[in-house]
Structures are given as structure tokens and as C-alpha cells.
Amino acid sequence: MPDPVTLTVNGTDHTFTLPRETPLIYILRNDLALNGPKFGCGLGECGACTVLLDGVAARSCVVTLGSAEGRAVTTLEGLGTPEAPHPVQVAFIAEQAAQCGYCLNGMIMATTSFLMRHPAPTEAEARDALRYNLCRCGTHVEILRAVMRAAQEMGGAPDQGAAETDLAP
Ligand code: FES
Numbered sequence: 622m623p624d625p626v627t628l629t630v631n632g633t634d635h636t637f638t639l640p641r642e643t644p645l646i647y648i649l650r651n652d653l654a655l656n657g658p659k660f661g662c663g664l665g666e667c668g669a670c671t672v673l674l675d676g677v678a679a680r681s682c683v684v685t686l687g688s689a690e691g692r693a694v695t696t697l698e699g700l701g702t703p704e705a706p707h708p709v710q711v712a713f714i715a716e717q718a719a720q721c722g723y724c725l726n727g728m729i730m731a732t733t734s735f736l737m738r739h740p741a742p743t744e745a746e747a748r749d750a751l752r753y754n755l756c757r758c759g760t761h762v763e764i765l766r767a768v769m770r771a772a773q774e775m776g777g778a779p780d781q782g783a784a785e786t787d788l789a790p
């Protein structure tokens with residue numbers, strides 16, 4: 622039997638006796654019923670499964686249980702609540718930045734990680750930060766507006782007007 626591995630998920634410690642190479646997304650979705658991380662490519666390429674690992678965006682389909690040992694995992698469920706959503710969630714709702722929504726949770730987690738380190742980004746920096754989070758519906762314009770809105774409302778973005786000009790087709 623594998624040695625037990627403990628990690629903290631959304632502030633609560635959990636111990637698993639599973640192979641260390643088990644993808645983190647399987648544990649989050651199947652063992653903890655946290656469906657925030659979505660399974661897209663399973664190859665680390667689309668970003669749908671993004672979570673925070675010690676506060677940094679990570680793709681939970683390629684993070685293993687063993688590599689997450691002792692670390693803090695945050696899923697969308699740990700970001701905000703329906704009563705008190707995170708400012709990034711509020712901004713995505715305000716900008717109606719979704720169509721099917723499959724990419725959305727990963728976008729929100731990646732945006733949260735990005736704004737923690739770049740609280741006053743330019744639109745070009747935001748675009749660059751999310752370039753590997755794929756949206757098959759083509760909602761990128763609204764998503765970028767949501768990122769800039771979140772930055773502004775969290776106290777950082779330099780100029781929303783300039784960003785909207787940059788985003789014009
Ligand atoms: S499902 Fe993890 S990056 Fe696509």
C-alpha cells in the first residue's frame with residue numbers, strides 16, 4: 622500500500638493513500654468532489670484544470686499527488702463563496718465573460734494568480750499571461766476586459782479606457 626500523502630485543500634488538510642503519481646485533478650474531483658477544476662486536454666496544454674498551488678497557478682492534470690505533498694491547493698471553490706465572491710469572479714460576471722463556460726474556472730484561477738503578482742497590468746501583459754489558457758468559444762475579448770476590470774477594482778489597473786481601446790476589433 623502506498624505511503625499516505627497529506628496536502629491542504631481550500632484550507633483543510635486531507636490525507637490520501639494513493640499512488641504518488643495520481644494526477645491531482647482526479648483527487649480533487651473524484652475524492653473531494655471539487656468540480657472547479659475541469660478536465661480538458663489532460664496534457665497541461667489547455668488550462669481548464671488550473672488551481673493555485675501555494676498561491677501560484679498550476680495545471681492539476683499534470684501535478685501529481687506526490688508533488689503536491691505538504692502544499693496548499695486552492696480550487697475555485699476556495700476562492701470565494703456565492704455570498705462573497707472573489708473580485709475576479711465578480712469581474713467575470715460583470716463582463717459576462719463566458720459562453721459555454723468550460724474554460725472559465727481555469728481562466729479565473731490563472732487571472733487570480735496573475736493579479737497577485739501583477740496588480741496593475743497593461744492589457745498586453747494580461748493577454749500574454751493568459752495566452753496558454755484556451756477558450757474554444759472565442760470569449761477572449763470579454764475575458765481580457767474582465768481581467769482588467771478585476772485589476773482596477775482590486776486597486777491596480779492603470780487605465781481601463783486605454784485597455785478597452787486596445788481591445789477594440
Ligand atoms: S486539462 Fe489540464 S491543462 Fe488541459
Ligand code: FES
Nearest residue numbers: 720724756757758
Ligand atoms: S467560454 Fe467556452 S471554452 Fe471558453
